Amino acid sequence: MDTPILEMRGANVFYGASQILFGVNLAVQRGQTMALLGRNGAGKSTTFKAIAGIAPPRGGQVLLSGHPVSGQAPYLVARAGIGYVPEDRQVFPEHTVDDNLIVAAKRGPRGDRHWTTERIYEVFPILAGMRNRMAGRLSGGEQQMLTIARTLMGNPDILLLDEPSEGLAPIVVRAIGDLIRQLRDMGVTILIAEQNMHFCLGIATHATVIDKGQVVYSATIDELRGNDAIMQRYLAV
Template structure:
């Protein structure tokens, strides 16, 4: 079972792009060993939430704590060094580096994990990356790039892994591979914050969910609670 103390605490954050406010007193948390899903329709503020956590679009108000430390005003590189690995929307792999170079570019075990991720372990997780090792990142398919983005984040041996749009735009077989990967990570005890639209898979593997609507958290609860409320799914998650 996950530890009781939150690893990530986001409390009442407000974030703007210029004069346009996107997040309104948004709160969520992820405990150690827990997988939490952030859900909502397009344009509701999910990616802005991730950008606020990572310091890429700093929140102007509220509190963001990671491992008990206030990180709201830290630069992104410091936040990453504290142990947050990001798989960004759009993947953003390095197109002019090989697959192997992408994996080792930011690799490290700064936090001294006793069982760190290595190239061999990433290859075991995604055998396709072993096959494509010498290839340039820009030549990979979308699914392979997503595997590479996940592998690159894991190579930093993060305490928390954040995936923004984990399976968006991927072929069905690749999606299943990503969901299998996330199930394995959860079994390994990896703390995860995942954004995706697949309610069925999210309720199968995530512990808790926060639904966001127009920059506000409108519902939080367990998978069992979300499954029991189809009207809620239709209201906030239906197309």
């Protein structure tokens, strides 16, 4: 196996005195789309916050292409190549779509600038038609697309999406799913947290299941699909 793009080893995370993650191990290889699945409260968002440097693990390590990033400030973790899209999908509401993208433009960790506004508008044609609109006027689904697009503008090595389908109408969920699949097919490495396993079945290549702050299963998405016991026990199906 190659060195994973992202690896978490034995991460213990606490909020105050209460432990939320217990020795979480996770590895994402280049080009994979890994689904981090688990019920509400399982620890998905906490895992993402631990990776992004917002809730640093008290034990264990986070490695990016083999280099430790745990203990670094969130902006340094971002600069090292982690593109984190939190679940609250914040945009700059009083600025245009274009400006929301331009402020986030930055070369990747090795100086690459694959993602430009032109390329974003090719992949996100809906945003192209709204480039001069105030971001606060976009629908929830459009704002979700904009936060994904804005994160790509930083040319990350891996994209972390925290529940991108949450709270969106089914038709919008489908559009977000198509978009993530397109990014996957372009070779973008993605880690996506979801309670909605069905959303991930046609998108993810691999799956890791978390329950009560512990990883309970990790395999390809096809293996998960064939494992009724795991799906019944840990996922709302």
